[in-house]
Amino acid sequence: MRFPLLPSLRTGGSARCQRCGLRHPASAESCPHCGELDDAEEEQLRRRVEREQKGQAELGRVFLILTAVIVGLLLLLVLR
Ligand SMILES: [Zn+2]
Structure with a gap:
């Protein structure tokens, strides 16, 4: 059985750069991020990439806390 949605979900031939660790198209001759x-x-x-990834993790945590607060408030309203 074939899953027609799967090919569109794939990024299509991307590879991780051995040098900087960022993803780039596998067809690229040199890494567009660090090649030059x-x-x-x-x-x-x-270092910048590392910091950005940390920032994103931080953002995810804030979002999680906000969601918990909203759910808590909704529960308070419902249970009142
Ligand atoms: Zn690179």
Whole structure:
């Protein structure tokens, strides 16, 4: 059986860069993120990416707390 939705969900031939760890199209000859950077610049890029990922994790936690608060308020309204 075939699942027609699956191909559209796939990112289609992406590979993770060995150097900076970011994803890029597998067809790319060199990594578009760090291909033109020297080692020092690549280090900076990696740190920035790390910080952004941490920020996203933080954002996810805030969102989770907000959801919990909203659910709690709804429960209070319902149970009153
Ligand atoms: Zn790279």
